[in-house]
Amino acid sequence: MPEIAPRYWAMVAALGLTWGATFMVVELALQGITPFWLAAGRIGFAAVLLTAVWGLRGFRLFTGTSNWPVVVMVGILSSTLPFILISWGLQHVTSGFAGVSMSAIPLMVLPLAHFFASEPLTLRRLIGVVIGFFGVALLIGGQAFESIGTDLEWAGRLACLGAAACYSVSSISVRRLPEVDPVGLAAVLLLIGAVGIIPAAWLVEGPPPAISQETWMWLAILGLIPTAGANLLRVLLIRGAGPTFMSLTNYLVPVCAVFFGALILGEPLPGTLIWALALILAGVALSQFGALKRLFGLARPAAARQ
Numbered sequence: 001m002p003e004i005a006p007r008y009w010a011m012v013a014a015l016g017l018t019w020g021a022t023f024m025v026v027e028l029a030l031q032g033i034t035p036f037w038l039a040a041g042r043i044g045f046a047a048v049l050l051t052a053v054w055g056l057r058g059f060r061l062f063t064g065t066s067n068w069p070v071v072v073m074v075g076i077l078s079s080t081l082p083f084i085l086i087s088w089g090l091q092h093v094t095s096g097f098a099g100v101s102m103s104a105i106p107l108m109v110l111p112l113a114h115f116f117a118s119e120p121l122t123l124r125r126l127i128g129v130v131i132g133f134f135g136v137a138l139l140i141g142g143q144a145f146e147s148i149g150t151d152l153e154w155a156g157r158l159a160c161l162g163a164a165a166c167y168s169v170s171s172i173s174v175r176r177l178p179e180v181d182p183v184g185l186a187a188v189l190l191l192i193g194a195v196g197i198i199p200a201a202w203l204v205e206g207p208p209p210a211i212s213q214e215t216w217m218w219l220a221i222l223g224l225i226p227t228a229g230a231n232l233l234r235v236l237l238i239r240g241a242g243p244t245f246m247s248l249t250n251y252l253v254p255v256c257a258v259f260f261g262a263l264i265l266g267e268p269l270p271g272t273l274i275w276a277l278a279l280i281l282a283g284v285a286l287s288q289f290g291a292l293k294r295l296f297g298l299a300r301p302a303a304a305r306q
Contacts, residue, residue: 067177
């Protein structure tokens with residue numbers, strides 16, 4: 001089991017806040033650009049930025065044994081494929097269902113981490129993750145499971161769950177990679193994502209549109225903070241604390257998104273917020289009970305237990 005140092009808790013909180021606030025910026029950017037080109041633009045910008053930083057560090061990636069096939073696979077699974085699946089799936093399902101699908105990532109990561117990342121699946125951890133999932137489902141509300149009546153709704157739901165599975169497998173694979181430079185890994189993953197998403201955007205939406213200076217500003221913000229910065233943080237978190245711990249971010253993102261929407265956009269807070277937040281916090285506390293005890297100095301030293 002990886003040691004959960006205090007800095008990893010700070011990383012999870014930072015990712016939750018960053019990705020939770022991203023929804024607002026995406027809404028602003030979509031006023032001046034189409035969805036596929038928005039994703040291509042932010043990933044392309046982030047890839048160029050991190051590649052420049054990586055270059056200043058000497059373009060070093062593997063510090064020992066190399067494993068390029070897994071790196072390429074992770075790049076496809078962490079950006080290109082899930083974006084295509086979610087973009088297609090949202091044509092046939094509600095956005096609420098897509099949100100619940102992403103909150104299922106911790107449930108998918110648990111058994112994968114047990115078999116492939118040396119993180120044992122315990123009953124306490126499983127119960128905690130399930131409680132957290134129900135907290136997110138309660139926050140999003142019943143509309144997440146309402147049918148919109150399209151013929152391909154079943155396929156749209158499978159696509160959203162497939163995207164969640166892609167993120168889960170990519171997290172496990174990042175953990176299993178040999179020693180790597182984290183900046184280099186984050187840059188390469190974004191470069192692979194850009195290579196896949198830019199042609200997809202051209203195929204679906206045609207040539208890139210002319211956009212305003214304001215839209216360029218939103219793209220730069222999206223590329224710099226929630227894409228380049230957050231992806232580097234994600235790599236550091238998975239490598240240091242493990243995929244199961246990192247997956248807790250999927251519970252914080254919808255909570256932060258709701259709070260930012262109310263605070264900045266004046267959106268009403270859902271009536272279930274307090275109960276949902278209580279479930280999410282209880283789930284996190286139960287699943288990470290041992291790590292929390294060590295964080296607050298409640299665990300007895302080894303000598304005292306003998």
